[in-house]
Amino acid sequence: MTAEGIGARVLRKEDKRFITGNGRYTDDMTMQRMGHAAFVRSTHAHARIKSINTDDAMKMPGVDAVLNGHQLVADGIGNIICGWMIHSKDGSPMNMGAYRALESETVRYVGQAIAVVVADTQQQARDAAEAVVVEYEDLPAVVDSLDALKDGAPQLHPEAAGNLIYDWEIGEEAPTDEAFANAAHVTRMDIDNNRLVPNPMEPRSALAHFDPSEEHYTLYTTSQNPHVARLVLSAFYNVAPENKLRVIAPDVGGGFGSKIFIYPEEIACLWATKRVGRPVKWTSDRTEAFLTDAHGRDHHSTAELALDANNKITGFRVKTVANLGAYMSLFSSSVPTYLYATLLSGQYNIPNIYANVKAVYTNTTPVDAYRGAGRPEATYVVERMMETAAKEVGMAPAEFRRINFVREFPHQTPVIMAYDAGDYEASLDAAMKAIDYDGFAQRRTQSEAAGKLRGIGMSCYIEACGIAPSQAVGSLGAGVGLWESAEVRVNAVGTIEVLTGSHSHGQGHETTFAQLVSDRLGLPTESISIVHGDTDKVQMGMGTYGSRSGAVGMSAIAKALDKVEAKAKKIAAHLMEASEGDIEIENGELKVTGTDKKLTFTEVSLAAYTAHNLPEGMEPGLKEGAFYDPTNFTFPAGCYICEVEVDPDTGVVSIENFVAADDFGTIINPMIVEGQVHGGLVQGIGQAMLEHTQYDEDGQLLTASYMDYTMPRADDVPSFTLETTVTECPGNPLGMKGCGEAGAIGSPPAVINAVTDALGIRDMNMPASPNRVWQLIQDNGMKEAAE
Amino acid sequence: MTTVSMTVNGKQISGEVEDRTLLSTFLRENQGLTGTHVGCDTSQCGACLVHMDGKAVKSCSMLAVQATGSAVTTIEGVSQNGQLHIMQKAFKENHGLQCGFCTPGMIMSAIDMIDRLGTDLDEKTIRHELEGNICRCTGYHNIVKAIKAAADEMAEVLEAAE
Numbered sequence: 023m024t025a026e027g028i029g030a031r032v033l034r035k036e037d038k039r040f041i042t043g044n045g046r047y048t049d050d051m052t053m054q055r056m057g058h059a060a061f062v063r064s065t066h067a068h069a070r071i072k073s074i075n076t077d078d079a080m081k082m083p084g085v086d087a088v089l090n091g092h093q094l095v096a097d098g099i100g101n102i103i104c105g106w107m108i109h110s111k112d113g114s115p116m117n118m119g120a121y122r123a124l125e126s127e128t129v130r131y132v133g134q135a136i137a138v139v140v141a142d143t144q145q146q147a148r149d150a151a152e153a154v155v156v157e158y159e160d161l162p163a164v165v166d167s168l169d170a171l172k173d174g175a176p177q178l179h180p181e182a183a184g185n186l187i188y189d190w191e192i193g194e195e196a197p198t199d200e201a202f203a204n205a206a207h208v209t210r211m212d213i214d215n216n217r218l219v220p221n222p223m224e225p226r227s228a229l230a231h232f233d234p235s236e237e238h239y240t241l242y243t244t245s246q247n248p249h250v251a252r253l254v255l256s257a258f259y260n261v262a263p264e265n266k267l268r269v270i271a272p273d274v275g276g277g278f279g280s281k282i283f284i285y286p287e288e289i290a291c292l293w294a295t296k297r298v299g300r301p302v303k304w305t306s307d308r309t310e311a312f313l314t315d316a317h318g319r320d321h322h323s324t325a326e327l328a329l330d331a332n333n334k335i336t337g338f339r340v341k342t343v344a345n346l347g348a349y350m351s352l353f354s355s356s357v358p359t360y361l362y363a364t365l366l367s368g369q370y371n372i373p374n375i376y377a378n379v380k381a382v383y384t385n386t387t388p389v390d391a392y393r394g395a396g397r398p399e400a401t402y403v404v405e406r407m408m409e410t411a412a413k414e415v416g417m418a419p420a421e422f423r424r425i426n427f428v429r430e431f432p433h434q435t436p437v438i439m440a441y442d443a444g445d446y447e448a449s450l451d452a453a454m455k456a457i458d459y460d461g462f463a464q465r466r467t468q469s470e471a472a473g474k475l476r477g478i479g480m481s482c483y484i485e486a487c488g489i490a491p492s493q494a495v496g497s498l499g500a501g502v503g504l505w506e507s508a509e510v511r512v513n514a515v516g517t518i519e520v521l522t523g524s525h526s527h528g529q530g531h532e533t534t535f536a537q538l539v540s541d542r543l544g545l546p547t548e549s550i551s552i553v554h555g556d557t558d559k560v561q562m563g564m565g566t567y568g569s570r571s572g573a574v575g576m577s578a579i580a581k582a583l584d585k586v587e588a589k590a591k592k593i594a595a596h597l598m599e600a601s602e603g604d605i606e607i608e609n610g611e612l613k614v615t616g617t618d619k620k621l622t623f624t625e626v627s628l629a630a631y632t633a634h635n636l637p638e639g640m641e642p643g644l645k646e647g648a649f650y651d652p653t654n655f656t657f658p659a660g661c662y663i664c665e666v667e668v669d670p671d672t673g674v675v676s677i678e679n680f681v682a683a684d685d686f687g688t689i690i691n692p693m694i695v696e697g698q699v700h701g702g703l704v705q706g707i708g709q710a711m712l713e714h715t716q717y718d719e720d721g722q723l724l725t726a727s728y729m730d731y732t733m734p735r736a737d738d739v740p741s742f743t744l745e746t747t748v749t750e751c752p753g754n755p756l757g758m759k760g761c762g763e764a765g766a767i768g769s770p771p772a773v774i775n776a777v778t779d780a781l782g783i784r785d786m787n788m789p790a791s792p793n794r795v796w797q798l799i800q801d802n803g804m805k806e807a808a809e
Numbered sequence: 810m811t812t813v814s815m816t817v818n819g820k821q822i823s824g825e826v827e828d829r830t831l832l833s834t835f836l837r838e839n840q841g842l843t844g845t846h847v848g849c850d851t852s853q854c855g856a857c858l859v860h861m862d863g864k865a866v867k868s869c870s871m872l873a874v875q876a877t878g879s880a881v882t883t884i885e886g887v888s889q890n891g892q893l894h895i896m897q898k899a900f901k902e903n904h905g906l907q908c909g910f911c912t913p914g915m916i917m918s919a920i921d922m923i924d925r926l927g928t929d930l931d932e933k934t935i936r937h938e939l940e941g942n943i944c945r946c947t948g949y950h951n952i953v954k955a956i957k958a959a960a961d962e963m964a965e966v967l968e969a970a971e
């Protein structure tokens with residue numbers, strides 16, 4: 023352990039470039055003779071394309087080319103894939119419609135790319151894209167997933183009859199039904215999870231370059247996982263073989279899931295750069311981002327909870343319809359299945375669970391993973407049900423949770439997951455103490471005296487992170503393994519580069535990963551550099567999503583460090599004529615235990631590279647790589663409590679206090695972890711109070727800019743009180759669980775439980791906007807009651 | 810095409826631009842000052858915020874020609890002689906940034922806030938004044954903390970100077 027090691031609040035190494043304007047994002051890159059791309063996009067939610075006329079566009083100043091989907095297909099560019107196979111309960115594989123980077127026959131959502139213009143400037147390209155005339159034959163559209171399943175609904179893909187992608191199940195239906203037949207009490211709720219737009223502040227961007235002499239492509243792109251992008255672009259879209267394609271994800275301005283996927287625009291830029299013979303750059307504007315970045319959530323669920331006479335849960339039954347939009351995005355199929363229904367046991371001992379999920383096509387933007395990906399949807403269902411059931415049986419919400427908590431580990435749930443460690447009561451107690459739960463009644467009385475309605479609500483979440491054991495996810499249909507790679511390169515003078523397959527787009531890896539090395543070798547973090555985001559530098563990696571960079575990415579680094587240390591110890595033992603087992607590494611030195619003999623790490627690394635005096639048969643150099651494949655998921659968990667005050671005159675909800683108590687296992691840098699929680703909380707609070715994606719019945723996106731889609735602003739949210747409890751993850755080499763998504767997973771039900779408590783009602787949908795809350799107040803006659 | 814001339818970060822510059830060129834485009838593409846970011850098209854996110862003649866402006870919402878003859882400061886011009894501005898330092902010390910994309914606009918906005926309102930800022934005021942800057946990573950908690958810390962430090966500096 024050093025001053026900069028595990029557990030230290032080290033200030034971020036990467037900050038200087040960002041606070042001085044020297045960050046390098048994709049749109050900041052420029053190349054000689056670079057052309058700019060703009061896309062011709064569908065203005066219809068569902069239509070047949072009768073013709074595409076590019077004559078006027080081609081004549082406009084600066085225009086190089088207008089390329090369409092016929093040319094793309096003729097050049098052998100493959101269809102966009104979905105990388106996770108889900109089988110319906112009848113055993114049939116999911117019904118996937120063809121998804122082309124440029125569509126030339128039938129468009130299925132507003133914003134779908136039809137053609138791409140390349141011109142000298144971005145303005146010229148956009149002007150020319152406007153001048154392309156697409157003639158449409160309108161088809162009826164459907165935007166809601168329940169409508170899409172109805173008889174007579176507009177049909178999107180011939181491959182998916184009734185718009186049904188799959189009809190999937192998990193758990194045992196018969197014993198669950200039995201539990202309901204014998205229940206003393208059943209709580210039943212219809213629960214919606216509203217559609218969100220991820221909105222990282224940096225819009226997506228791609229800059230593609232083709233070198234004809236080497237037949238080699240370079241792609242700068244806003245990606246959370248450049249190696250997966252290269253793999254998919256090579257193996258499925260046939261852009262180029264992997265050795266002829268370099269993908270670089272430089273500084274990336276946030277992702278939240280939306281930059282995992284490989285989108286039509288990146289494919290089109292790579293394809294176009296060769297055709298037009300110049301580098302091609304495209305940068306999304308914000309409305310394009312609203313129309314084309316994969317959306318999140320959008321579930322309709324019906325949930326039922328069976329209790330026995332002692333208020334112990336005996337069964338949980340959930341039916342969910344998930345809207346996947348017009349096409350299946352890269353990991354879309356896994357989100358409402360294995361990332362969702364496997365978490366329906368929550369923190370509770372539930373002997374019988376059965377869930378059925380129908381995924382459907384609609385004429386909307388594709389839906390895929392967004393911060394939490396399935397786990398927020400599960401937590402919302404579970405924690406809304408827990409709060410409501412507690413009230414129905416007359417128990418305090420905390421007590422009802424307590425009597426149902428899982429208390430013994432490992433705990434096998436009926437829905438695949440085996441929880442390895444946790445102390446759910448510890449985080450519940452920490453949160454209740456921090457918010458002064460006992461003092462709530464008095465605070466409520468004070469609010470009432472001031473004509474306000476006050477409510478309190480909690481949410482005890484659990485999630486599965488560290489995704490994931492490759493064999494396990496492979497057996498569940500994943501098309502990739504979910505290990506991570508690392509290489510630790512010790513330079514001759516003892517400085518270090520760590521190459522990682524993880525990608526940082528705000529998470530601070532350059533700092534936390536260096537802290538791990540510092541902790542192990544006793545070197546200052548300034549002598550340790552983290553290299554990531556470039557397929558030419560890092561051989562292979564699976565990237566950053568699902569809170570996996572710490573638990574999986576850093577574990578790979580730890581494994582590589584084991585090998586570096588082992589070799590360094592051999593060299594040191596040889597040089598100091600000691601036994602290898604007697605060498606210990608401390609404060610940047612290799613010491614012989616019990617003696618004053620020692621060598622600096624620099625002396626040992628120099629010896630490794632001069633190779634003048636190495637142990638017999640040892641290769642020169644000090645550089646080791648490792649792959650880490652997790653043995654289990656990790657299970658971060660915690661308790662969030664929200665206290666709100668509602669103004670009955672306006673319907674405005676203000677969060678008076680919000681406490682988050684989290685158990686993330688080992689924490690490398692508390693400052694960075696707290697930052698992750700703050701950000702996640704505001705995304706979750708945004709979902710619960712402000713954000714909502716609204717289509718009209720024709721499939722036009724009404725919330726397609728920051729004028730219409732309410733992003734949380736600084737004055738919409740409070741400062742937070744954070745508490746930490748720790749149970750180390752037994753299956754992880756570092757004891758880590760992951761912290762990136764918890765805030766967004768745990769907070770929405772805490773907010774809605776608080777708002778419904780304040781209003782004295784049972785049911786309401788997100789977001790708790792002033793409009794909706796005011797209407798609920800009118801409908802329930804609460805205005806008078808408050809006066 | 811029009812020639813525009815202005816002072817940017819203390820340097821007199823000029824460039825040929827199409828009349829419709831936005832100030833943000835001029836700074837990023839003609840001047841290579843890519844620290845000024847564009848995060849939306851509707852003047853909401855504030856990532857493009859710069860100072861023009863001492864006032865905060867959203868550079869995506871005005872034409873480059875409108876800045877003719879003015880003095881513009883971008884994030885690249887905030888540090889003096891290699892010394893970070895107190896506000897820049899406060900963002901780092903309080904972990905007021907994650908992905909860094911909104912950060913230049915946040916820092917420019919925060920400096921402007923203190924220029925206008927002085928250093929006696931409470932949390933409510935800071936949050937209200939940040940209405941024109943959107944951050945998706947930090948949840949604002951540490952941005953608010955950073956601005957408060959910078960304001961306090963600037964107050965001390967001013968007091969010491971008096």
